Amino acid sequence: MGxxxxxxxxxxxxxxxxxxxQVINSIQxxxxxxxxxxLTVSSFTPASQLHLLQRxxxxxxxxxxxxxxxxxxxxxxxxxxxxxxx
Numbered sequence: 001m002g003x004x005x006x007x008x009x010x011x012x013x014x015x016x017x018x019x020x021x022q023v024i025n026s027i028q029x030x031x032x033x034x035x036x037x038x039l040t041v042s043s044f045t046p047a048s049q050l051h052l053l054q055r056x057x058x059x060x061x062x063x064x065x066x067x068x069x070x071x072x073x074x075x076x077x078x079x080x081x082x083x084x085x086x
Contacts, residue, residue, distance in 0.1 A: 016073065016074075019069065019072040019073050020073050020075075022069045022072075023066065023069045023070050023073055023075065026062060026065055026066040026069055027066065029062055030059065030062050030063065030066060033055065033058055033059045033062055034059065036055055037052075037055045037056065037059060040052050040055050
């Protein structure tokens with residue numbers, strides 16, 4: 001009768017759900033990075049400049065990851081349109 005077992009290959013629906021979960025995880029990570037960045041900026045001293053630059057680089061890296069992950073989904077992350085135009 002064409003029943004599918006859990007041992008078979010993932011369906012397109014399962015792949016889409018996994019892609020969306022990856023985007024959601026990236027969004028959550030980005031929010032955490034923004035919070036850390038806020039804390040670093042609010043207590044900035046010249047001695048913390050390297051730490052600030054590292055957090056900025058982490059944020060840019062995660063935004064790039066999010067952009068690539070969102071391409072697999074049928075969604076648009078508006079901020080990336082602005083970033084990619086530069």
